[in-house]
Amino acid sequence: MSWTKKVLRINLSNGRISSEPLRMDWAGEYLGQRGLATKYLTEEIDPKCDALGPENKLIMTTGPLTGTMAATGGRYSIVTKSPLTGCVACSNSGGFLGAEMKSAGWDMIIFEGKAPKPVFLYLENETAVLVPADEIWGTSCWHADEWIHRKYQDPLLRIAVVGRSAEKGCLYAAVVNDLHRAAGRSGVGTVMASKNLKAVAIRGTRGVGNVRDISAFMAAVNKGKKVLADNAVTGQGLPKYGTQVMMNVINEIGAMPTRNMREVQFEGSNNISGEAMHEPRKSDGKPNLVTNAGCFACTIACGRISTIDRGHFSISNKPHYWGASGGLEYEAAWALGSDIGVDDLDALTYANFLCNEDGYDPISFGSTLAAAMELYEMGVITKKQTGGVELKFGSAEALSWAAEVTAKGEGFGLELGLGSKRLCEKYGHPELSMTVKGQEFPAYDPRGIQGMGLAYATSNRGACHLRGYTVASEVLGVPVKTDPLVTEGKADLVKAFQDATAAVDSTGLCVFTTFAWTMEDIAPQVDAACEGGWSTEKMLETGERIWNLEREFNLAAGITAKDDTLPPRLLKEAAKTGPAKGMVNNLHEMLPKYYEIRGWTKDGVPSKDTRKRLGLNASGLAG
Amino acid sequence: MLKALQIEPEKCTGCLQCEMACSFHADGVFNPSKSRIKIFTFHDEGRFVPYTCTQCSEAWCMHACPVEAIVLNEKTGAKEVLADVCVGCKVCTIACPFGTVNYDQTSKIAYKCDLCGGAPECAKACPTGAITYVDADHTGLARMRGHAAKSANMSAGA
Numbered sequence: 001m002s003w004t005k006k007v008l009r010i011n012l013s014n015g016r017i018s019s020e021p022l023r024m025d026w027a028g029e030y031l032g033q034r035g036l037a038t039k040y041l042t043e044e045i046d047p048k049c050d051a052l053g054p055e056n057k058l059i060m061t062t063g064p065l066t067g068t069m070a071a072t073g074g075r076y077s078i079v080t081k082s083p084l085t086g087c088v089a090c091s092n093s094g095g096f097l098g099a100e101m102k103s104a105g106w107d108m109i110i111f112e113g114k115a116p117k118p119v120f121l122y123l124e125n126e127t128a129v130l131v132p133a134d135e136i137w138g139t140s141c142w143h144a145d146e147w148i149h150r151k152y153q154d155p156l157l158r159i160a161v162v163g164r165s166a167e168k169g170c171l172y173a174a175v176v177n178d179l180h181r182a183a184g185r186s187g188v189g190t191v192m193a194s195k196n197l198k199a200v201a202i203r204g205t206r207g208v209g210n211v212r213d214i215s216a217f218m219a220a221v222n223k224g225k226k227v228l229a230d231n232a233v234t235g236q237g238l239p240k241y242g243t244q245v246m247m248n249v250i251n252e253i254g255a256m257p258t259r260n261m262r263e264v265q266f267e268g269s270n271n272i273s274g275e276a277m278h279e280p281r282k283s284d285g286k287p288n289l290v291t292n293a294g295c296f297a298c299t300i301a302c303g304r305i306s307t308i309d310r311g312h313f314s315i316s317n318k319p320h321y322w323g324a325s326g327g328l329e330y331e332a333a334w335a336l337g338s339d340i341g342v343d344d345l346d347a348l349t350y351a352n353f354l355c356n357e358d359g360y361d362p363i364s365f366g367s368t369l370a371a372a373m374e375l376y377e378m379g380v381i382t383k384k385q386t387g388g389v390e391l392k393f394g395s396a397e398a399l400s401w402a403a404e405v406t407a408k409g410e411g412f413g414l415e416l417g418l419g420s421k422r423l424c425e426k427y428g429h430p431e432l433s434m435t436v437k438g439q440e441f442p443a444y445d446p447r448g449i450q451g452m453g454l455a456y457a458t459s460n461r462g463a464c465h466l467r468g469y470t471v472a473s474e475v476l477g478v479p480v481k482t483d484p485l486v487t488e489g490k491a492d493l494v495k496a497f498q499d500a501t502a503a504v505d506s507t508g509l510c511v512f513t514t515f516a517w518t519m520e521d522i523a524p525q526v527d528a529a530c531e532g533g534w535s536t537e538k539m540l541e542t543g544e545r546i547w548n549l550e551r552e553f554n555l556a557a558g559i560t561a562k563d564d565t566l567p568p569r570l571l572k573e574a575a576k577t578g579p580a581k582g583m584v585n586n587l588h589e590m591l592p593k594y595y596e597i598r599g600w601t602k603d604g605v606p607s608k609d610t611r612k613r614l615g616l617n618a619s620g621l622a623g
Numbered sequence: 624m625l626k627a628l629q630i631e632p633e634k635c636t637g638c639l640q641c642e643m644a645c646s647f648h649a650d651g652v653f654n655p656s657k658s659r660i661k662i663f664t665f666h667d668e669g670r671f672v673p674y675t676c677t678q679c680s681e682a683w684c685m686h687a688c689p690v691e692a693i694v695l696n697e698k699t700g701a702k703e704v705l706a707d708v709c710v711g712c713k714v715c716t717i718a719c720p721f722g723t724v725n726y727d728q729t730s731k732i733a734y735k736c737d738l739c740g741g742a743p744e745c746a747k748a749c750p751t752g753a754i755t756y757v758d759a760d761h762t763g764l765a766r767m768r769g770h771a772a773k774s775a776n777m778s779a780g781a
């Protein structure tokens with residue numbers, strides 16, 4: 001069965017801690033992690049509630065394969081209502097915390113209410129205690145992590161924590177676990193901080209067992225490991241270059257958003273690419289990349305462990321940053337690099353360290369900074385706001401400064417912490433915000449990859465590459481190559497990716513496996529581990545159910561078809577260079593077809609038949 | 624031919640597949656906290672180091688045990704804990720200079736690496752080749768080969 005079948009419920013308002021059985025009837029329909037926690041959230045909160053109020057809940061959730069030997073089986077997610085978008089938020093993270101939570105005996109932890117004073121949760125197997133966190137409130141994730149480890153003198157504690165940005169209300173604050181892995185997007189860290197919950201520290205020694213058919217499971221797991229090892233992307237590209245393997249590829253096809261998405265190719269991309277991270281530096285002859293690293297159970301190991309040149313201006317007098325830590329992934333390198341026109345690898349790595357140290361999403365941060373830089377160029381934001389700093393595209397100094405003030409939530413950092421949508425509205429130029437539903441774009445320009453336009457517009461958590469990564473098909477040819485410049489067939493493609501991803505995100509596995517694995521590789525692992533007959537078909541239907549439930553949550557929250565759109569820049573301003581030169585994103589050619597194949601009305605609402613077919617009847621949605 | 628675990632930390636990514644394989648073999652659950660092989664992370668240096676029992680010839684633990692619960696497996700060279708003889712006095716955990724014999728609160732006896740009876744699961748599970756099971760007389764062979772390749776390159780390039 002692999003689920004522990006136990007949920008830990010923590011009411012932060014009154015300190016009540018209780019254990020309850022997992023709703024197995026729901027697990028049969030929503031599997032685990034993303035799907036199952038979304039079901040709980042939809043049943044338990046009003047989608048219209050204030051995301052930062054005590055009525056919102058925050059769910060930490062594992063999947064049935066979390067904590068097992070299935071390759072990448074270490075993931076957990078945080079599901080809550082997002083303060084950035086007002087949509088359902090589901091942010092997925094690797095590292096080691098998820099497996100530890102499972103090994104402590106819990107599928108899920110549901111946090112409710114708001115603690116009267118800062119606390120952290122200490123969880124050792126069945127023992128859960130809320131501990132005063134006054135001494136670490138107001139400190140960074142890294143500091144709090146070290147403090148908790150020292151307090152318990154236990155190097156094996158796994159810790160998830162929010163930083164100062166979250167405490168100061170940055171709307172895209174992350175929850176950082178294991179120092180450099182993060183549930184990064186949609187402001188799940190902001191919600192955690194709003195509950196006065198600083199950290200969750202877990203030690204689990206029970207292990208994960210209860211696998212339905214262990215010999216079938218181990219056979220499926222070993223087969224899966226072999227597929228990953230033999231695949232060029234998961235066996236070679238990702239271990240060697242990380243997700244940064246994409247940088248030069250995407251730049252070449254003219255889909256690299258640059259300078260707040262004004263352009264689609266970045267002249268400096270080579271300097272901040274995965275390849276560049278391997279180049280020896282002039283100063284000390286060492287490369288930026290120290291080693292690759294795996295999350296729990298991961299046989300891919302895409303993680304980057306990097307150092308910054310000690311002579312670099314950003315850290316030359318700060319020994320605190322001289323050691324190795326989590327390095328640039330593609331999305332971060334893009335947001336902290338091309339989107340603000342900076343190609344100084346050390347400055348990017350420094351900003352990335354700060355994102356980890358104080359827990360905020362580098363994508364949203366970089367994109368918000370890009371909008372601020374455009375506003376500065378226009379003279380709308382001036383040195384008055386920045387306290388004298390020249391907020392120019394291409395300035396590594398501006399990046400370092402902006403990352404510092406956002407980390408601490410100081411001065412202009414508070415404005416950057418609002419996110420691009422609110423910042424641009426505040427300064428009277430909402431059209432400059434490169435967001436969907438209030439969330440900033442990731443690193444694929446939908447003018448050069450048409451299907452991604454539809455994926456962004458319809459993503460249930462706002463602009464996001466991880467909700468339907470048609471890049472795999474449109475650029476890499478996985479599972480089949482489609483033309484990135486046409487819209488034909490993209491509605492079907494987007495739906496297929498969205499449903500499959502929703503299912504994968506509910507297993508405990510990493511979505512990066514799907515560069516090599518299809519559902520035919522994943523379903524047998526789930527099925528061997530869990531009761532319920534998890535065939536490929538059932539997995540895909542579950543994915544579709546999850547997608548529709550998320551949609552229902554958003555509709556009930558007041559987010560509708562009119563929000564399924566892209567910023568005018570991407571719909572009206574044509575790409576200036578590259579293969580997509582002269583093109584905009586033709587969303588209008590795809591969206592109606594998409595609604596139709598989803599079984600939604602013209603207004604983007606799941607039809608009665610669709611609801612019935614998928615059994616959508618969450619009580620939180622009534623009325 | 625006696626075989627031994629060859630560990631090459633520079634290849635390790637810290638994924639803990641080995642710890643899970645170990646605990647699964649021994650206890651039937653995926654439980655890194657009960658693994659006989661341990662991965663140590665030196666975060667600031669970006670290093671992951673697997674560490675486990677090297678099966679000393681003159682094993683401190685074996686000599687220290689007052690009830691002779693630790694015995695040599697002639698076939699594999701492993702020093703094995705006899706579960707029904709061990710009294711849980713923990714003297715072996717003190718005697719071992721490397722810390723690789725430990726006490727298990729649940730079973731109330733000492734536990735250590737026994738090379739899985741000659742087919743170590745950690746080596747099978749490791750995706751990077753950081754742990755291999757090789758001729759005990761030549762655990763340095765892979766590293767020698769690596770350096771040999773480099774020196775060959777140097778002369779070729781000269």
Ligand code: SF4
Pocket residue numbers: 072094095293294295296298299300301302303510511512513
């Ligand atoms: S592929 Fe990368 S992100 Fe995914 S589990 Fe492995 S190391 Fe972590």
Ligand code: SF4
Pocket residue numbers: 634635636637638639640641642662671673748749750751752753754
């Ligand atoms: S399985 Fe191999 S790569 Fe993974 S932690 Fe163990 S020794 Fe390191």
